[in-house]
Amino acid sequence: MRRIVIGIGGVTNGGKTTLTKRLVSVLPNCCVIHQDDFFKPPDQIEVGEDGFKQWDVITAIDMEAMVNTVTAWAENPVKFARSHGIAPSRSESEDVQILILEGFLLYNHRLLADMCSERYCLSIPYEECKRRRSGRNYTIPDPPGLFDGHVWPMYLKHRQEMEESGVSIVALDGLRSKDEIFDKVYTDIQNRFLNTS
Numbered sequence: 001m002r003r004i005v006i007g008i009g010g011v012t013n014g015g016k017t018t019l020t021k022r023l024v025s026v027l028p029n030c031c032v033i034h035q036d037d038f039f040k041p042p043d044q045i046e047v048g049e050d051g052f053k054q055w056d057v058i059t060a061i062d063m064e065a066m067v068n069t070v071t072a073w074a075e076n077p078v079k080f081a082r083s084h085g086i087a088p089s090r091s092e093s094e095d096v097q098i099l100i101l102e103g104f105l106l107y108n109h110r111l112l113a114d115m116c117s118e119r120y121c122l123s124i125p126y127e128e129c130k131r132r133r134s135g136r137n138y139t140i141p142d143p144p145g146l147f148d149g150h151v152w153p154m155y156l157k158h159r160q161e162m163e164e165s166g167v168s169i170v171a172l173d174g175l176r177s178k179d180e181i182f183d184k185v186y187t188d189i190q191n192r193f194l195n196t197s
């Protein structure tokens, strides 16, 4: 059985969830794990010197639990899918099993980055990111000033760290249309992993 792990990483509001949903709907035997589901509870999030809760750092996420979940999939993808209510794709054999990892800090974690067969990374410029973020409603709403005071500076810091680490990524321009981004990634995955002929 072939196991393929696709990382969909990159900046907040870059379009990761949008792309992931479309891929899951067309890829065979495809499970997804969202990094946001592993945020620690609010009372465990540190408050910085800037007065903001530090959500956009890797210690805000229970990475051990996330890695354990990815490991559970890798050990038995069929059982993992079944226990998460995902039916095997009809007309496809169970020969190929796909996992999508979706999150804003995937490639700053060595173990997680190494688990990916391919690492896509969406980026959008500051203005567009701020505009999209201001229209979002997270479970914990952004306090005034969080984007400029914490979210964007942390993004720049993590992006630099990722670049310096030398981890190889496939960059995606998040300003392109949803269709264009999906078509590129889907074609890529088909060519790289699903064309058996």
Ligand SMILES: Nc1ncnc2c1ncn2[C@@H]1O[C@H](COP(=O)(O)OP(=O)(O)OP(=O)(O)O)[C@@H](O)[C@H]1O
Pocket: 011, 012, 013, 014, 015, 016, 017, 018, 019, 104, 132, 174, 175, 176, 177, 178, 181
């Ligand atoms: N290619 C695109 N062009 C324009 N808008 C987009 C595009 N992709 C996503 N969006 C919009 O941007 C917003 C954020 O998208 P999405 O939730 O997919 O991002 P995300 O990277 O998962 O964000 P986060 O992880 O920070 O919650 C949504 O309103 C979505 O409709």
Ligand SMILES: NC(=O)c1ccc[n+]([C@@H]2O[C@H](CO)[C@@H](O)[C@H]2O)c1
Pocket: 012, 036, 039, 055, 056, 104, 138, 139, 140, 151
């Ligand atoms: N999902 C959450 O619990 C939560 C709480 C507070 C902030 N966030 C934001 O999610 C983004 C990643 O998708 C980060 O930029 C967090 O600020 C998420």
